[in-house]
Amino acid sequence: MSRAGLDKNPREVASMFDGVAKGYDRTNSVMTLGFDRRWREWSRRVLDARPGEKVLDLAAGTAVSTVEYAESGAWCVAADFSLGMLRGGAHRAVPKVAADALRLPFRDGVFDAATVSFGLRNFNDTVAALREMARVVRPGGRLVICEVSTPVFRPFRFVYMRYLLRLLPFIGRFVSSNPEAYEYLAESMRAWPDQRTLGELISEAGWEDVAWFNLTGGMVALHRATKPSASAI
Numbered sequence: 511m512s513r514a515g516l517d518k519n520p521r522e523v524a525s526m527f528d529g530v531a532k533g534y535d536r537t538n539s540v541m542t543l544g545f546d547r548r549w550r551e552w553s554r555r556v557l558d559a560r561p562g563e564k565v566l567d568l569a570a571g572t573a574v575s576t577v578e579y580a581e582s583g584a585w586c587v588a589a590d591f592s593l594g595m596l597r598g599g600a601h602r603a604v605p606k607v608a609a610d611a612l613r614l615p616f617r618d619g620v621f622d623a624a625t626v627s628f629g630l631r632n633f634n635d636t637v638a639a640l641r642e643m644a645r646v647v648r649p650g651g652r653l654v655i656c657e658v659s660t661p662v663f664r665p666f667r668f669v670y671m672r673y674l675l676r677l678l679p680f681i682g683r684f685v686s687s688n689p690e691a692y693e694y695l696a697e698s699m700r701a702w703p704d705q706r707t708l709g710e711l712i713s714e715a716g717w718e719d720v721a722w723f724n725l726t727g728g729m730v731a732l733h734r735a736t737k738p739s740a741s742a743i
């Protein structure tokens with residue numbers, strides 16, 4: 511079984527996710543103690559998609575995030591470069607596209623919104639991917655990023671970074687089809703920028719009105735932003 515390194519080589523990342531696809535949804539729920547459902551629900555609320563809108567759910571994996579967005583009545587497409595993950599969600603009735611986040615197979619401005627949940631951290635160039643999302647979203651369209659982040663309460667942050675993240679690879683041995691992937695998960699979570707720094711990266715990629723709020727004490731953060739209107743570009 512394979513795992514990716516912190517250089518996030520796209521081939522290694524795709525192959526690692528192919529390896530965890532079987533049972534991904536169940537493992538995810540166990541690892542997050544069921545909080546994943548609430549985080550997805552919040553992401554849908556913040557995205558606030560409407561019937562008639564087109565939403566790109568990037569790094570959608572098994573499309574578990576996409577079906578949540580589709581509940582809003584918008585047309586939502588799941589895009590991911592791991593065919594194993596997309597196949598793992600074959601039973602989910604949303605359109606699925608094999609696509610690399612850094613070279614999206616869509617024309618400029620075709621989506622009303624783009625979103626990534628627990629995927630941005632895996633791209634090997636965060637700002638380039640955020641720019642590519644801005645390209646395919648129309649002026650005035652929205653971005654929502656749901657990603658692990660930095661707990662805000664200092665004593666808990668210490669315990670979380672120092673001890674809880676170290677437990678992940680251990681738990682992975684019992685619940686995952688690719689335990690090594692959970693070493694990568696813990697490393698990538700520890701190395702990921704905090705809320706403010708991610709907000710700055712989103713602005714750097716050309717999005718405006720960047721804001722975020724914390725879920726579960728900041729273990730997860732939701733960032734939202736808007737693509738500048740045509741007159742502002």
Ligand SMILES: C[S@@+](CC[C@H](N)C(=O)[O-])C[C@H]1O[C@@H](n2cnc3c(N)ncnc32)[C@H](O)[C@@H]1O
Nearest residue numbers: 527569570571590591592595610611627629632
């Ligand atoms: C942790 S899963 C998240 C899946 C889903 N969004 C969720 O909320 O459960 C991360 C996904 O990012 C995808 N991914 C990573 N890098 C990618 C890239 N460059 N292009 C497209 N998908 C990518 C992986 O294949 C994987 O399915």
